[in-house]
Amino acid sequence: MGYFTRVWHGVKTTAVGLRLTWRHFFTKPTTIQYPEEQPYFSPFERGLHEFEPDKCIVCHLCAKACPVECIKIESVSPAGKKQLTKYEIDYAKCLFCSLCVDPCPVDCIHMGQQYDLSAYERVHGTRIDFTTGEGPWRTARTSADPDAGLRREG
Ligand code: SF4
Ligand code: SF4
Incomplete structure (x- = not known):
């Protein structure tokens, strides 16, 4: 050659x-510029739960349905009426199977669309108490937050 x-x-x-x-x-x-841009998910996406504490009647049906027993519920009964004090989910165990959602008689627990479950410090653990919103992720929001679980394009 x-x-x-x-x-x-x-x-x-x-x-x-x-x-x-x-x-x-x-x-x-x-590709998108995550985390400034967020992907759009189907409404059927099963991410971090959304919870409406004000509607909960503390019947424990969700916790009983959970196959890995990762829902912890605590309440007090000051005047004979149950009052929720803790609704905690341990996301180290949660399977995102949604089996806790259907048994709820008042429709106050839902699967949301938050998926980015990472944290900077291990000390914060993997649990979220939905009555206070305390947990390791900034996504620990309840349905009281109008943007809870919603991701939109753009
Ligand atoms: S999604 Fe499944 S594993 Fe997670 S809390 Fe609900 S029932 Fe339990
Ligand atoms: S099933 Fe619904 S109302 Fe009953 S404890 Fe669970 S979230 Fe609350």
């Missing part, structure tokens, strides 16, 4: 190799 043939071969193979790269210059990117 002569000198000029080798040069031509080098230029041609480089152009072929860059063809895909150039094509991507002119196509809409499929």
Whole structure:
């Protein structure tokens, strides 16, 4: 193979190799700038729970349905009426199976769309108490927050 043939071969193979790269210059990117941008999920996504403490009648049906016993409920009964003091889910155990949602007679526990369950410090643990919103993730919100569990494009 002569000198000029080798040069031509080098230029041609480089152009072929860059063809895909150039094509991507002119196509809409499929990646997003997380966490500033959030992906859109189907309404059926099963992420972090949403909970409405004011509606809960402390019947424990959700906890009984949970296959891994990761829901902890505490209450007091000052005047004969049960008052919820703790509704905690341990996300180290939770399977996101949604079996706790259907038995609820007052429809106060739902599967939300929060998925980014990571934390900077291990000391914060993996539990969220939904009566206080305390937990390791900034996503520990309840349905009292109008944006709870909602992710929109753009
Ligand atoms: S989603 Fe499943 S594992 Fe998680 S709390 Fe509900 S029943 Fe338990
Ligand atoms: S099933 Fe519903 S009402 Fe009963 S304890 Fe669970 S969340 Fe509360």
